[in-house]
Amino acid sequence: MRFLSVQGESFFEFLGDNLNTFLSYTAFAHFTVGHVVMLLVGLFFLYLGIKKEFEPMLLVPIGFGILIGNIPFDTAVGFQVGIYEEGSVLNILYQGVRQGWYPPLIFLGIGAMTDFSALISNPKLMLIGAAAQFGIFGAYVLALLLGFSPNEAGAIGIIGGADGPTAIFLSSKLAPDLMGAIAVSAYSYMALVPVIQPPIMRLLTTKKERVIRMKPPRVVSKNEKILFPILGLLMTTLIVPSGLPLLGMLFFGNLLKESGVTRRLADTASGPLIDVITILLGLTVGASTQATKFLTMKSIGIFGLGALSFIIATAAGVLFVKFFNIFLKKGSKINPLIGNSGVSAVPDSARISNHVGLEYDKTNYLLMHAMGPNVAGVIGSAVAAGILLGFLS
Amino acid sequence: MKKILIFIFSAGFLLLSNIGFAQNASDLRINEVLVTNINDFQDDFGQQEAWVEIFNTSYGTVNIGGCYLTDDISNPTKYFIPKGDVLTQIKPRQHILFWVDDLGFRGTFHVNFKFDPTKENFIALFDSNGRTLIDSLTIPVLAPNVSFGLPEDGIRFIREKDANGQKVTVDLATALPNTTPSTNNHLKDQDSANQRLISNDPTGLGMAATAMMVVFTVLILLYGVFRYTGHYNVKKSKKNALKAQGLPTNNVKESTVVPGEGSGELYAAIAYALYLYQNEIHDEESAILTIDKVTRDYSPWSSKIYTLRQTPTVNKK
Known part of the structure; x- marks a missing residue:
C-alpha cells in the first residue's frame, strides 16, 4: 500500500526528507573539531569549579556558558538563538557585556562588600596596589612587541590587573573582538592565583624577610570610613575621569555600606544584585567563546600574555615592598609577602599572602595587612583602565 | 518657615535650570553655510541653492524640531522647524542640512527666506521658546561655491594668549577651503590615537x-x-x-x-x-525526643494549677 501526496511523492519519501532536514538542523551536522575542543574546555572549567572549588562562582557560570555557546547550529536558518544573532535571548543578555554595563554593577556590589579599614589604617599600603599595576603595562609592552595593535595591547594588558569586570569593561571598549578570550583568560588566571603566585613570592624573598612582623592595624573611626569613598572618588576621578563608571560605582557601593543609613541598599548591592549580574556576566562571557570566533592564534597569544602579566604584577608588588623597606624604620617594615596582594584578585591574593606567611611563622597572620594592598589594587586597576581608555580610545 | 524656604529654593533652582533650552538644543551649532551655490551640492529637486549645516556637538540625540531659523535678529521666529518629522532628530555628533531657498512648501528642510549673495548675510538658530538664541553666524560676501563655517566641527571659540600675553577669545569661523555639506568639516583620521602611538612610541x-x-x-x-x-x-x-x-x-x-x-x-x-557564642549555635540539640514514659517528681513548675489563670475578682467599693 502506497500513501501518495498531492505531488505524487510517497509519504515515506516525504517523511525521509523531513527527517533529513531535521538532522541537518541538529548540532551533530555542524560539529567541528573546534567545537569539541571548546566543549572540553567548558567541561574542564566545570571540573575546576565544582570538584576543585577554584573560584566556583566564576568558573561554573563561565564553564556552563562555554557549553551553551559551543553547541553548533545552522546559522543560515535564522533560529535567532546564538549569542551573536541580533535579537536572540542570549544576544540581549550579552548586551550588558558588549555595552559594558555589567562590570560597573559588579563594582557597585564589590564596593558594598569591601571593608577598606586595613587600607585606611595604613595608607602607605596603597603604593603596593599601584606597583602591582606594572603587570598591566608590562603586558602592554609585550603585546605591542608581538604585533598586537595599541588598542588590543591595552585590552590584553588589563588582564594583569587580575580584575575580571575591569578586563571586560576595557576590552569591550578597546578590542570587542578579543573580549571573550580576554575575559576567559582573566578569570582563569584569577582562579589560578594559588598556583601562580606562591613560587614567585618564595623566589623573590629571603627567609628573614618572610617572617617580618607588622604592626597591628589601628582602629578606624566611622567618620574615616565614610570619608574614604567620598574623597577616594574625588581624588581618583578628577585625575582620571575615564575611570568614572568603575570607580564611581565602587565608591558609591562603599558609601552605601559605610554610611550606616542605607543598609537595605547596601544589602541589595552586595547580595541579590551582584549575584544576578555575576550569573549573567559569567554565562554570557562563557557563551561568547564560540569556537569559530575564539579558537584563533590571537587567543593563544592572549593566554600567554595573560600569564606573563600576572607574573609581572606579582613580582612587581613583592619587589616594590622590598624597595620600600629600605626607606622604612626598623619597627615599621612591611612583610614583602603581602606584595603579591597588589593585584586586585580580592581576597584570594591576600589569602595567599597569609598562607605563605604562616608556612614560615605559624603565628604571623598577614591577612589583615594584605587586605590593604589588595583593595588598593582594585582602585589601582580601575585607574589604570581609565588611563588606557583615555589614551587609546 | 524652614520648609517654605526649602520649597522656594527648590522651585527657584528648577526654574533657573529649565530656562529656555528644551531637549538640549543648546548643544546645536551652525557649522557651515554656503550662500552662493553655483555648481555645488544639489537638493532633492536637483536645484543648487544656499544651505546651512547644523551640527549636534553632544553625544546624545537632539531634536531640532520646534526650534526657529532666521536671517533677521529682530524676527527670531521667522522659520519654524516643524515638529513630528523623524528626520529632525540629529544623532550624536551628526549634521543636518537646511536649504535657504525661500521654498518652505518643499518640506521641513527648505526655509522660508533667502540669502542675498551681494551683501553680508546673517543666520541664527533660536530655541523653541522663540527667545533664547542658541547660535548665530554672520557670513561675509564670498566667491561662489565657497562656504563659511567652523574648521573643526562645533568648535567656534577658543581662548588663547595674544601678543601681549593676555588671554583673549578667538572666533574661529572662517571661509573654508572645501564645502562639506552633511559631513565633517575636518576629516580626522579615525585611528589617530593608535597611529600616533605606533609611530611615536612603537615599544x-x-x-x-x-x-x-x-x-x-x-x-x-x-x-x-x-x-x-x-x-x-x-x-x-x-x-x-x-x-x-x-x-x-x-x-x-x-x-x-x-x-x-x-x-x-x-x-x-x-x-x-x-x-563560645559560635559553639552555642548548633543544629542538633542535646535533648532526646522519646515516647517512653518519663516520671518526674512533683515540682511546682510542672503543676497545672500554676499555669492556669486566676479567676478574676470584682472590686466593689
Missing part, C-alpha cells in the same frame, strides 16, 4: 611610563590625604579617651593612651567569648 615604553606615573600620582594623593585624616583621627580619639578618664587633654602627644588597644588578656577574653 609602548613611553605610554607605560606615563600611565604608571599617573597611577602612582593618584594613589600617592590618596595616601597623603588618608595619612593626614588618620593622624587627625588618632589625635582626636586620644583626646576623647583622656577626657573620658578625666585627664588633662592639653598634652595629647605625650599621652600613652592608645584608643582601641587593649591587653592581650582582653583580646583573649573576646576571642573566647566569640568561640
Whole structure:
C-alpha cells in the first residue's frame, strides 16, 4: 500500500526528507573539531569549579556558558538563538557585556562588600596596589612587541590587573573582538592565583624577610570610613575621569555600606544584585567563546600574555615592598609577602599572602595587612583602565 | 518657615535650570553655510541653492524640531522647524542640512527666506521658546561655491594668549577651503590615537611610563590625604579617651593612651567569648525526643494549677 501526496511523492519519501532536514538542523551536522575542543574546555572549567572549588562562582557560570555557546547550529536558518544573532535571548543578555554595563554593577556590589579599614589604617599600603599595576603595562609592552595593535595591547594588558569586570569593561571598549578570550583568560588566571603566585613570592624573598612582623592595624573611626569613598572618588576621578563608571560605582557601593543609613541598599548591592549580574556576566562571557570566533592564534597569544602579566604584577608588588623597606624604620617594615596582594584578585591574593606567611611563622597572620594592598589594587586597576581608555580610545 | 524656604529654593533652582533650552538644543551649532551655490551640492529637486549645516556637538540625540531659523535678529521666529518629522532628530555628533531657498512648501528642510549673495548675510538658530538664541553666524560676501563655517566641527571659540600675553577669545569661523555639506568639516583620521602611538612610541615604553606615573600620582594623593585624616583621627580619639578618664587633654602627644588597644588578656577574653557564642549555635540539640514514659517528681513548675489563670475578682467599693 502506497500513501501518495498531492505531488505524487510517497509519504515515506516525504517523511525521509523531513527527517533529513531535521538532522541537518541538529548540532551533530555542524560539529567541528573546534567545537569539541571548546566543549572540553567548558567541561574542564566545570571540573575546576565544582570538584576543585577554584573560584566556583566564576568558573561554573563561565564553564556552563562555554557549553551553551559551543553547541553548533545552522546559522543560515535564522533560529535567532546564538549569542551573536541580533535579537536572540542570549544576544540581549550579552548586551550588558558588549555595552559594558555589567562590570560597573559588579563594582557597585564589590564596593558594598569591601571593608577598606586595613587600607585606611595604613595608607602607605596603597603604593603596593599601584606597583602591582606594572603587570598591566608590562603586558602592554609585550603585546605591542608581538604585533598586537595599541588598542588590543591595552585590552590584553588589563588582564594583569587580575580584575575580571575591569578586563571586560576595557576590552569591550578597546578590542570587542578579543573580549571573550580576554575575559576567559582573566578569570582563569584569577582562579589560578594559588598556583601562580606562591613560587614567585618564595623566589623573590629571603627567609628573614618572610617572617617580618607588622604592626597591628589601628582602629578606624566611622567618620574615616565614610570619608574614604567620598574623597577616594574625588581624588581618583578628577585625575582620571575615564575611570568614572568603575570607580564611581565602587565608591558609591562603599558609601552605601559605610554610611550606616542605607543598609537595605547596601544589602541589595552586595547580595541579590551582584549575584544576578555575576550569573549573567559569567554565562554570557562563557557563551561568547564560540569556537569559530575564539579558537584563533590571537587567543593563544592572549593566554600567554595573560600569564606573563600576572607574573609581572606579582613580582612587581613583592619587589616594590622590598624597595620600600629600605626607606622604612626598623619597627615599621612591611612583610614583602603581602606584595603579591597588589593585584586586585580580592581576597584570594591576600589569602595567599597569609598562607605563605604562616608556612614560615605559624603565628604571623598577614591577612589583615594584605587586605590593604589588595583593595588598593582594585582602585589601582580601575585607574589604570581609565588611563588606557583615555589614551587609546 | 524652614520648609517654605526649602520649597522656594527648590522651585527657584528648577526654574533657573529649565530656562529656555528644551531637549538640549543648546548643544546645536551652525557649522557651515554656503550662500552662493553655483555648481555645488544639489537638493532633492536637483536645484543648487544656499544651505546651512547644523551640527549636534553632544553625544546624545537632539531634536531640532520646534526650534526657529532666521536671517533677521529682530524676527527670531521667522522659520519654524516643524515638529513630528523623524528626520529632525540629529544623532550624536551628526549634521543636518537646511536649504535657504525661500521654498518652505518643499518640506521641513527648505526655509522660508533667502540669502542675498551681494551683501553680508546673517543666520541664527533660536530655541523653541522663540527667545533664547542658541547660535548665530554672520557670513561675509564670498566667491561662489565657497562656504563659511567652523574648521573643526562645533568648535567656534577658543581662548588663547595674544601678543601681549593676555588671554583673549578667538572666533574661529572662517571661509573654508572645501564645502562639506552633511559631513565633517575636518576629516580626522579615525585611528589617530593608535597611529600616533605606533609611530611615536612603537615599544609602548613611553605610554607605560606615563600611565604608571599617573597611577602612582593618584594613589600617592590618596595616601597623603588618608595619612593626614588618620593622624587627625588618632589625635582626636586620644583626646576623647583622656577626657573620658578625666585627664588633662592639653598634652595629647605625650599621652600613652592608645584608643582601641587593649591587653592581650582582653583580646583573649573576646576571642573566647566569640568561640563560645559560635559553639552555642548548633543544629542538633542535646535533648532526646522519646515516647517512653518519663516520671518526674512533683515540682511546682510542672503543676497545672500554676499555669492556669486566676479567676478574676470584682472590686466593689
